[in-house]
Amino acid sequence: MSYENILSKTHDGITTITINRPNKLNALNKATINELNQAFKVADKDKKTKVIIITGSGEKAFVAGADISEFADFDVAEGGKLAAKGQELLFDYVENLSTPVIAAVNGFALGGGLELAMACHFRIASDNAKMGLPETSLGVIPGYGGTQRLPQLVGKGRAMEMVMTAGMIDADTAKAYGLVNHVTTQEELMPLCEKIAGKIMRNSPVAIKGAIKAINANYKDGVDGFKVEIKQFGKCFGTDDFTEGTTAFLEKRKAEFPGR
Structure with a gap:
């Protein structure tokens, strides 16, 4: 299957899905969310795929957030529908996938990008990664599960501070918080993800x-x-x-x- 905004390849039991909008820092728009839904669906049904790794193209960003231009003029009903549909198609869908999903966080993971990473079963970050939920600086709150998953991972107090300040944390802080499992260099990020995927694939x-x-x-x-x-x-x-x-x-x- 061909896509416009993502890349998907399968090798040795691992399907790697790459969000490929480097000029937009891999920001999530409706088209990308729909394509990710399809790619995850295909990988989950593929008997050759034992583990899925999701990452972003380039060296700057995993996903730098949602594409704000798509919803800047939405009203209340449209905003609610946007969040509900996005959670159904991607974020809740990934969380409940039967195939293990590893997020390889290779740079900025902000807003919807961090929410996508948190929906994955666990996260590994490069040492240049920056993570945060900056939505309150735009007059809105996280709408793709961020207010629910972040406290589960880092605790209520830290989640409150991150959301209220709209600030970013670095990879080492994210590891200390329990938000990511491992931190490595950008060059070793995918090899480490693949090594852990190999350990998973040895099991039932x-x-x-x-x-x-x-x-x-x-x-x-x-x-x-x-x-x-x-x-x-x-x-x-x-x-x-x-x-x-x-x-x-x-x-x-x-x-x-x-x-x-």
């Missing part, structure tokens, strides 16, 4: 899918995460991956998971 994709569901359940209102874990744990016992994993362990050999 069926079990990983269940683990994503169980972990996410803890952050959903009205959902008992323990019950979801029990259900997903039990379902594992009916899979070929469980049979292979336990047999390989008892036979002291490396498991070859069939993914079912």
